[in-house]
Every structure is written in structure tokens, then in C-alpha cells.
Amino acid sequence: MKFTVIGYWHGYPEAGEASSGYLIEKDDFRLLIDCGSGVVSQLQNYCPIEEIDALIFSHYHHDHFSDLGVLQYARLLHNTWKAEEKKLVAYGHLLDKEKYNLISYEPHVTAIPYNPEKVLNVGPFSISFLKTKHPSPCFAMKITDGNTTIVYTxxxxxxxxxxxxxxxxxxxxxxxxxxxxxxxxxxxxxxxxDVGILAQKANTKQLLLTHLPHFGDRNQLVQQVESYYQGPLELASTGWIFEK
Ligand SMILES: [Zn+2]
Ligand SMILES: [Zn+2]
Structure with a gap:
């Protein structure tokens, strides 16, 4: 299972980068988690856009959602020019019906709601959910292939x-x-x-800090977390990879 950071900025992407987007791959199956501003551009450094099999949204804030429209166009244009029918399956929650309805772009993108009470099977992955504390309804995800488990808050x-x-x-x-x-x-x-305490209590084997602030010295985040959590940790960066 391979995890790649496509974008990691809070709120908006800095020049040449992207806000939230993460690629998880196994056995030629590619799942994109969140699709914020700049993700469609950055993603192409790691795989062709039409090779994304599935997409899942944690929530519908712009920094996680705003590249959905151009991802839909990318699939439309690919399918038209190549005379192919590469369908993208995109999952979202139903707690904001208006935003959820934007996901569907038939016949190129099919929207499927996830039930956060149940485990969702997507390709080789099983995903479980936990509703978070956030102004817009949002779900943390636990993604496993049966051997390795990644949790995204x-x-x-x-x-x-x-x-x-x-x-x-x-x-x-x-x-x-x-x-x-x-x-x-x-x-x-x-x-x-908060993150240091969370990682320490969760006994996590490795920690990646993401959704990073634009201001201040971000290396201080690492030092501050280290007062609470002694395991390996890093700041997210474009193209950061975890593989296990
Ligand atoms: Zn948000
Ligand atoms: Zn956000």
C-alpha cells in the first residue's frame, strides 16, 4: 500500500502546490482522498488523471473539494478524445445534500454516498469513518488493506x-x-x-503533520509535537511517500 501527498495546505495552495489531496495505491488500484485546489495539476506528476479509479471526500470545504469540477472535465475530455469509457466512482457523505449533488457527472463520474456507520469497501481498501468536530460535517477515515492501516483525521x-x-x-x-x-x-x-497528545494516546507508529498553516515557522510544529509524542514524525510535503 502506497500513500502519496498530493497537496497539504490549509485553506489555499501556495504557488505551484495544492491544498488537501492524498493518493493511496495498491495492486494498480488508485484512490484519491479529497480534491482541493491544485490537486488535479499536482496529481499528474504521480499518475495520469484518468488512472484514478475512485475518489472520496472527507467533507465539502473548498480546500478539500474545489478541484472536483476540473477533475470531472478531465475525465470527460479523456473519454471523448480517446473514445474510452473510464468511469470515476466518487464517494461523499449526505449531510450536505446540495454539495453531494455536485459530485455526479454522468456518464464520467458516478456519485455514491457513503454510510459513515458502515465499513466501505473500495477496490482493495476497507474504509471506516468517524464524524469529526468541524463547522462543516466531516469524517475522519481509517483505511486498511488488511495488513497496513492509515488514519486520516x-x-x-x-x-x-x-x-x-x-x-x-x-x-x-x-x-x-x-x-x-x-x-x-x-x-x-x-x-x-492536540496532535502530539492524539498520536501518543493512539500509539501511532508514524505521524505525518498536514493541513499546514501558511504563517509562522512550520518546523516549530514538529518541535512542539515532539514534547508529547516520541515516535517518528514529519511535516507533509508534496510527493511525500509512505509505503508498507
Ligand atoms: Zn474544513
Ligand atoms: Zn481544510
Missing amino acids: ADTSYFQELHQFALDCDLLVAECTFYEHQDPTAAGHMNSR
């Missing part, structure tokens, strides 16, 4: 159930939008202290 402030959900995972991809001295709760995000 998506956007959330810290809450107890999160570390149980992430317990003993191989890789925790945790949003770390604020520095330790900042109170992230009202915005529905975590600061470096």
Missing part, C-alpha cells in the same frame, strides 16, 4: 474518540493547522499539542 478539533479510532495505526495523517499557543477549537482544527 481530515479536519477536526481534538476529541476523545479520535485516539481510539486511530489506535495502533501504521501511519496517522493528522491535521495540524495551528501552533501550540493558539486555540484552534472555535475554528474546528487542532494545534500541535
